[in-house]
Amino acid sequence: METKTLDTHHVPVRYFEGGKGQPLVYLHGAGGVLAEDPLLVKLAQKYHVYAPLLPGYGDSQECGELRDMLDVTLHTADVVAGLGLKDPILVGHSMGGMIAAEMAAVAPNDFSRLGLICPAGLWLDDHPIPDLFAMLPYEMPQYLFHDVEAGTKLMTAGVALDDPEWLKAFLVMNARQMGMAGKILFPIPDRGLAQRLYRVKAKTVLIWGDSDRLIPPAYAHAWKKAIKGSELVSIAEASHMVTIEKTDQVIAALGKLG
Numbered sequence: 001m002e003t004k005t006l007d008t009h010h011v012p013v014r015y016f017e018g019g020k021g022q023p024l025v026y027l028h029g030a031g032g033v034l035a036e037d038p039l040l041v042k043l044a045q046k047y048h049v050y051a052p053l054l055p056g057y058g059d060s061q062e063c064g065e066l067r068d069m070l071d072v073t074l075h076t077a078d079v080v081a082g083l084g085l086k087d088p089i090l091v092g093h094s095m096g097g098m099i100a101a102e103m104a105a106v107a108p109n110d111f112s113r114l115g116l117i118c119p120a121g122l123w124l125d126d127h128p129i130p131d132l133f134a135m136l137p138y139e140m141p142q143y144l145f146h147d148v149e150a151g152t153k154l155m156t157a158g159v160a161l162d163d164p165e166w167l168k169a170f171l172v173m174n175a176r177q178m179g180m181a182g183k184i185l186f187p188i189p190d191r192g193l194a195q196r197l198y199r200v201k202a203k204t205v206l207i208w209g210d211s212d213r214l215i216p217p218a219y220a221h222a223w224k225k226a227i228k229g230s231e232l233v234s235i236a237e238a239s240h241m242v243t244i245e246k247t248d249q250v251i252a253a254l255g256k257l258g
Contacts, residue, residue: 001035011063015052019044023088026051027096030181056180069191091115105196113257114202123190197226204230209238
């Protein structure tokens with residue numbers, strides 16, 4: 001994957017691009033994404049992938065002008081337009097799924113295929129989503145991974161979670177990223193999306209890890225009910241980071257979009 005820059009109305013956007021085939025736009029979750037992310041690498045074997053970073057992620061600039069969900073939605077739509085893409089496959093994970101769904105609801109004629117991987121954006125009182133912003137690093141793996149031990153090693157590259165240098169770097173990165181993510185996810189990710197999902201016309205595939213402890217599978221069924229004709233693919237022995245834990249199965253599920 002190559003790292004490139006696109007100028008938009010608000011701020012220069014950094015994005016990863018690679019592969020050949022049908023254009024696919026991938027929107028990352030609150031934890032961000034790297035060029036070597038297993039899902040991006042596998043997607044690029046089948047599609048021409050574009051993965052823009054939200055402001056504040058990676059080496060991208062922060063942008064105070066993006067204040068709320070509408071701003072973020074329109075900004076991301078500007079990115080798609082700036083890339084010269086017409087009706088790309090639109091895929092989003094977690095927070096990125098929330099943005100992708102908003103885009104498909106706001107502009108239902110612009111996107112005909114939508115892949116949502118355990119998206120944020122809804123709220124069920126009987127199944128409250130844990131407060132990601134209040135979590136310490138050592139608490140995160142139990143919510144993100146089915147295999148907590150393996151997930152911890154992936155998050156830290158084998159470094160101890162209490163290592164001062166790792167913790168300092170993590171907190172600096174996390175502060176930038178969560179400053180952006182908090183605008184649409186804090187204190188809860190309910191920005192009225194549930195009332196707009198009826199507008200989605202895109203062929204939609206929902207992908208969920210059966211043991212997701214951040215956004216529980218009850219939300220999968222709420223999304224399926226809200227988007228007419230959507231298909232749900234449940235993946236066993238996977239949690240919120242199903243993109244890493246079961247990459248091949250996620251790719252296969254997205255293949256249903258064409």
